[in-house]
Amino acid sequence: xxHSVNRPPTPDAAEDQENVPTLQEIINIxxxxxxxxERLMELLRERLTECGWKDEMKTLCRAFIKxxxxxxxxxxxxxxxxxxxxxxxxxxxxxxxxxxRIRTFLNSAAL
Amino acid sequence: MDLCSVKARCSxxxxxxxxxxYKLKYGRTGYDSLRNNFVTGSNGNxxxxxxxxxxxTCFFCNGYHERLYLCLICSSVSCLDHTLLHTQSDCGHDIAxxxxxxxxxxxxxxxxxxxPDFDSAVISKYKKDLIVHRNAFESIGxxxxxxxxxxxxxxxxxxxxxxxSCMRDQRAKSCYPMGLRGLNNLGNTCFxxxxxxxxxxxxxxxxxxxxxxxxxxxxxxxxxxxSCLLCDIDIIFSAMFSGDRGPYSxxxxxxxxxxxSANLASYEQQDAHEFFISLLDGIxxxxxxxxxxxxxxxxxxxIAHRVFSGLLRSDxxxxxxxxxSTTYDPFMDISLHLDPSHxxxxxxTNKGSKLNGSTSISTSTLVGCLDLFTKPEKLGSDQKLHCxxxxxRQDSSKQLSIGRLPLALCLQVKRxxxxxxxxxxxxxxxxxxxxxxxxxxxxxxxxxxRKRLGNRILSFEGDECDISAEYEIFAVVTHSGMLESGHYVxxxxxxxxxxxxxxxxITEVDEATVRASQCYMIFYVQKMxxxxxxxxxxxxxxxxxxxxxxxxxxxx
Numbered sequence: 001x002x003h004s005v006n007r008p009p010t011p012d013a014a015e016d017q018e019n020v021p022t023l024q025e026i027i028n029i030x031x032x033x034x035x036x037x038e039r040l041m042e043l044l045r046e047r048l049t050e051c052g053w054k055d056e057m058k059t060l061c062r063a064f065i066k067x068x069x070x071x072x073x074x075x076x077x078x079x080x081x082x083x084x085x086x087x088x089x090x091x092x093x094x095x096x097x098x099x100x101r102i103r104t105f106l107n108s109a110a111l
Numbered sequence: 112m113d114l115c116s117v118k119a120r121c122s123x124x125x126x127x128x129x130x131x132x133y134k135l136k137y138g139r140t141g142y143d144s145l146r147n148n149f150v151t152g153s154n155g156n157x158x159x160x161x162x163x164x165x166x167x168t169c170f171f172c173n174g175y176h177e178r179l180y181l182c183l184i185c186s187s188v189s190c191l192d193h194t195l196l197h198t199q200s201d202c203g204h205d206i207a208x209x210x211x212x213x214x215x216x217x218x219x220x221x222x223x224x225x226x227p228d229f230d231s232a233v234i235s236k237y238k239k240d241l242i243v244h245r246n247a248f249e250s251i252g253x254x255x256x257x258x259x260x261x262x263x264x265x266x267x268x269x270x271x272x273x274x275x276s277c278m279r280d281q282r283a284k285s286c287y288p289m290g291l292r293g294l295n296n297l298g299n300t301c302f303x304x305x306x307x308x309x310x311x312x313x314x315x316x317x318x319x320x321x322x323x324x325x326x327x328x329x330x331x332x333x334x335x336x337x338s339c340l341l342c343d344i345d346i347i348f349s350a351m352f353s354g355d356r357g358p359y360s361x362x363x364x365x366x367x368x369x370x371x372s373a374n375l376a377s378y379e380q381q382d383a384h385e386f387f388i389s390l391l392d393g394i395x396x397x398x399x400x401x402x403x404x405x406x407x408x409x410x411x412x413x414i415a416h417r418v419f420s421g422l423l424r425s426d427x428x429x430x431x432x433x434x435x436s437t438t439y440d441p442f443m444d445i446s447l448h449l450d451p452s453h454x455x456x457x458x459x460t461n462k463g464s465k466l467n468g469s470t471s472i473s474t475s476t477l478v479g480c481l482d483l484f485t486k487p488e489k490l491g492s493d494q495k496l497h498c499x500x501x502x503x504r505q506d507s508s509k510q511l512s513i514g515r516l517p518l519a520l521c522l523q524v525k526r527x528x529x530x531x532x533x534x535x536x537x538x539x540x541x542x543x544x545x546x547x548x549x550x551x552x553x554x555x556x557x558x559x560x561r562k563r564l565g566n567r568i569l570s571f572e573g574d575e576c577d578i579s580a581e582y583e584i585f586a587v588v589t590h591s592g593m594l595e596s597g598h599y600v601x602x603x604x605x606x607x608x609x610x611x612x613x614x615x616x617i618t619e620v621d622e623a624t625v626r627a628s629q630c631y632m633i634f635y636v637q638k639m640x641x642x643x644x645x646x647x648x649x650x651x652x653x654x655x656x657x658x659x660x661x662x663x664x665x666x667x
Contacts, residue, residue: 025175028166028175029166032165033165038152074220074221074222074223075216075221075222075223076191076221076222077221
């Protein structure tokens with residue numbers, strides 16, 4: 001998408017009305033506004049540290065950097081390589097716990 | 112210490128061309144105008160907020176799942192793909208800020224970049240926000256554990272900021288390995304200080320306490336009995352690894368240990384090895400009480416056992432019929448004899464030597480002592496053991512070997528000889544040569560039995576094969592002086608540099624000094640754990656704001 005050079009264009013009023021927020025977006029907004037998203041992030045961070053996932057990722061990153069050479073790695077590359085491995089190795093118990101929390105939240109929040 | 116390489120590790124990486132161009136053009140104005148957009152949450156993370164939009168999404172695709180970046184030139188917010196397109200299509204719009212992390216990103220290099228001026232803009236807002244948080248909490252007057260945790264984290268942070276500002280002067284000091292700190296002598300307590308220094312730097316033990324595996328806040332023993340040995344050890348770890356370099360007085364711990372080992376509670380000189388064993392025993396008992404268990408040494412999972420416990424195998428062979436009975440006993444350390452009668456013999460070990468005690472082994476080296484320890488020993492005629500095969504007492508020989516190696520191995524050199532016959536005690540002062548890298552595989556049961564029986568297909572129970580047999584030394588407790596009045600000093604090996612820990616005085620020493628010392632307790636740890644630990648105890652960074660924040664408020 002190419003827009004004008006130095007300033008993003010003012011959003012068109014007509015375009016806006018077509019963008020009805022999806023259910024996902026609504027849930028996201030509710031999660032953020034109530035502060036639940038931040039709490040869930042903290043919980044997730046805690047769980048992933050406890051079970052050693054964070055250390056595993058750190059080790060993978062170190063191995064990758066060692067292989068490519070410290071000056072030949074960018075953050076983008078690292079994220080690109082590590083993300084699929086990270087997603088695949090999240091323990092089921094952690095996934096389950098967070099899904100449960102989200103479910104509870106959805107039940108309690110008036111949607 | 113090589114000061115040049117140390118300085119290099121602590122310096123800021125060079126800016127990329129694009130960041131340099133940006134700075135030339137705009138200087139700090141971009142960062143300063145962003146200051147009001149930085150918001151520090153209660154978890155200590157600083158994020159970027161836009162006043163008009165509560166929830167940031169990519170301007171182009173409305174995505175909010177990925178990382179979002181705020182362009183420093185035009186303030187448009189976009190996801191990574193659109194940031195890169197933005198950089199390509201709009202010349203000069205290279206530098207952006209990661210909104211969730213407040214970190215600089217260069218769209219042309221596609222990599223994170225660093226600028227101390229940017230960091231100081233974030234830091235100044237962070238400091239301001241922290242003070243506001245703290246004031247808010249204090250004015251509300253709420254007493255919640257979260258508040259206490261946060262305000263103590265805040266206090267720690269503000270202290271850290273004061274430290275950061277004079278860090279440049281202390282750069283040399285702060286680049287020493289973490290946890291290196293003197294221990295004050297509280298009255299003939301060098302026996303305790305020396306062992307504590309070794310334990311503080313035993314990688315598995317250090318990692319256990321520093322990763323808060325024993326949580327003082329949640330400790331039930333502490334709330335019930337008012338004192339818990341593990342909590343007091345945890346306090347020492349926290350204090351020693353706090354970054355403070357002044358000597359520490361482990362008075363509370365001493366008190367706690369006295370309560371546990373009442374028979375040793377005095378200001379008299381004591382034996383370091385006795386203290387070591389009593390401390391491990393205290394940890395074992397405390398953990399078992401906490402978990403309401405009564406585990407024996409063999410299957411206990413307390414941290415003392417997990418780190419130091421190994422299995423000793425004892426084979427007793429009947430010299431008449433050859434029948435061998437085998438028993439296994441757990442051990443927390445191995446005590447090695449310095450045998451005076453063998454001191455000057457030459458080393459003669461034959462492969463597959465028979466059980467005749469005539470082979471003499473030199474014990475002026477640690478390896479010699481280990482050979483002596485695993486040598487078959489003919490039991491005296493007054494020690495005839497009952498043979499199950501012959502059904503009567505027969506002359507026997509006994510041989511020890513290692514059934515399972517521990518993570519950390521403590522070898523004690525028996526320098527204090529107490530003779531019941533002569534009713535005297537004396538100290539054996541001979542020098543013992545010890546290696547920095549030790550391969551324990553010749554002393555494993557598999558090797559010892561094979562040596563005795565030749566190359567056979569033998570099965571060995573247990574997880575002998577799982578644990579590596581290669582060890583690296585990390586601490587030596589040395590004794591100088593006489594039996595009744597002596598002094599203990601510990602040498603620590605951190606990142607391949609030796610340090611002498613003499614109560615409150617820590618000095619760098621060279622290898623030769625350590626090799627010449629009179630070792631009493633030698634601590635080895637598995638090679639892999641040693642190298643891993645070396646990576647972890649790097650110097651405290653002085654200029655990277657990110658790392659010091661992380662270590663304090665625990666954001667990942």
